[in-house]
Amino acid sequence: MTRIERIAPLIEAMSEDAFEDFLAAASHAVGTTTVYASLSDDEKAAIDNAVARLDRGEGIPYADLKARLDEKLKAAGQ
Numbered sequence: 001m002t003r004i005e006r007i008a009p010l011i012e013a014m015s016e017d018a019f020e021d022f023l024a025a026a027s028h029a030v031g032t033t034t035v036y037a038s039l040s041d042d043e044k045a046a047i048d049n050a051v052a053r054l055d056r057g058e059g060i061p062y063a064d065l066k067a068r069l070d071e072k073l074k075a076a077g078q
Contacts, residue, residue, distance in 0.1 A: 014022060036044065053059065 011019065011022070036047070039047070
């Protein structure tokens with residue numbers, strides 16, 4: 001059983017107020033460090049450049065991406 005499967009029933013049983021308190025406590029316990037913050041300047045620049053390209057509409061259509069992923073999964077026996 002995964003962590004999510006173990007904790008989901010407990011979260012579902014919480015009142016909205018209890019859930020908000022839990023979420024605030026969990027967020028505080030985890031801290032504010034993000035994966036992005038832990039990257040090197042070069043890695044951040046690569047991500048920022050990729051996002052900028054997408055913002056300019058230079059991405060690929062979702063259907064094409066899905067087809068590529070489906071092919072890779074099929075090839076891997078998934």
